[in-house]
Amino acid sequence: MAKDDDKTVKLTKRAVDAIKPDGTDFYVFDSDLVGFGVRVRATGGMSYIVRYRAGSGRGAPVRRVTIAAVGKITPDQAREKAKDILASVVKGDDPAKAKAEARAALSFGDLVAKYLDHVAAKKKAATHDLYKHLLNSYALPSLAKRPAASLTSLDIAPLHLKLRDRATTGNRFLAVVASLYSWAMEAKLLAKMENPAAGIEKFRESRRERFLTSEELGRLGDAIHEAETDGIPWEPDPTKKAKHAPKAENRRVKIDATVAAALRLYVLTGARRSEILNLTWDMVDLERGLLFLQDSKTGQKTIILNGPAQLILSELPRVDRFVIPGQAKKRPDGTMESRPRSDLKRPWAAVRKRAGLNADADNPQFRVRLHDLRHTHASIGVGSNLGLPIVGKLLGHKQTRTTERYAHLETDPVRKASEAIGARIMDAMGGRKGRKSNVVLMKKGGN
Structure with missing residues (x-):
C-alpha cells in the first residue's frame, strides 16, 4: 500500500540501519509484506508501522498502527507482529480504531474519581474518606491508567492478597471495588461485565466481641467516679528522666463532669461515639426521655433515654450548645x-487502666475499647431476654443481621435444654449419690 513517493525496499536490519532522516516525515515500506514499513519523523525518530485500508474498495479509510520504535525490536520481530495485525484486518477487524478506542476508554483512575464524587454526594463524609483511602492506597497506584473495562479478578485478587495480614482492611477493599463496579454498570458508565471483585474469596475475620461483666462494670463505675472527684493517681515513667516531677499528691488525672457523663452515657444508651460527642441540647428531650439525632451513621435516629441516662443529662450544666463541648x-x-x-482517648485510657480493663501479656484481646460499652449495653439487653428485634431497635440497627451477632447471648432456651440433658444423663448414671455438685448456678440474665 505504498504511495508513489514512498520508498520500497526489503526491510532487513542492514536496510533499516541505512535509513537516514532528512528533516521531513516519510515512510520506507517493505517490498515483500504489503503495508509493513518504517515511519521516519522529521525529528529523527523511527518506528515500525502497519498501514491498511479499513474495509474493501479504494474508498475505505486508510489506518495506521504503530508496532514499536526502531531499536526496541528487530525487523524480523516487527514483521511477525505486522503479519498478525494484517491477518486480523483480513478477518474484518480494525486494529487502529480498536487501539484508539482503548486509549479513549474510561480509565480506572477516572472511574474512581467519578465514583468518589457520587459517594461524597450520597453517603456520609466518613464513608467517603474510607472509600477514598482504600482505593487510593491499594488500587490506584497500579491500576489508575488501565481501562476500567479491562480489569478482571486476576487484577484485583493480588491486591487483596497483599492485605492478608489485615483481613478486615482487605475485605473492605474488596467490597469497595465490588461496589464501584456495580455502580458503574448501573450508571451506564461501563457495559455489563463480570465484576472484577466477584469470585474472590474473602479473608476469615476473627470478630472481636468484648462485653463487660457486672463486676467489671462496677470497677468502671468506681474509676469514673474517682476520676471526676479526687482524680486518678499516676506514676512517672521510670524510663524517662524528669527534672521537676509533680509531688505524689499532685499526680492525679481528673476529668470534668461532661467527660464523665459521656462515658456513662455510652454504656447506658448504647449510642455510638459520634452520636454522644456531637449531641446538642436541642436534640435532648428530657420530658419525654428521648434524643432526636438528625444525622447518625444510619440517618435520622431516636434514642430512648432510660432513667439513669435522663438523670445524668438533667444534672449537666448547659454551658454550650454541645452537651459534651470541646x-x-x-x-x-x-x-x-x-x-x-473531638475524642475521649486520654480520659478513657486513664479510666480504663484504673478499672483494670487494659490488655496484658497473657491476654492481648482483653483491652476494652470505648465501642465495647455499646456492645455491653446490647449484651445485657439480649441476656435479659428482651429479644434481638427490641435490642436492634434500641441500637438503631437498620439490618437485623447486624443485631444477630448477639444471638449467642440468648442462652436461656439452650441452657434449659442442656440442664434437661444433663439431668437425664446423671439419672441414668445413678444420680448424684455420694457426690457434691461443683456447679454454681448463674443468676438469670448474668453474663
Missing part, C-alpha cells in the same frame, strides 16, 4: 465558634 475556635472576626469534643 475547645472553642476563634473566628476571623474575633467571635468564638463552639465545637464538640
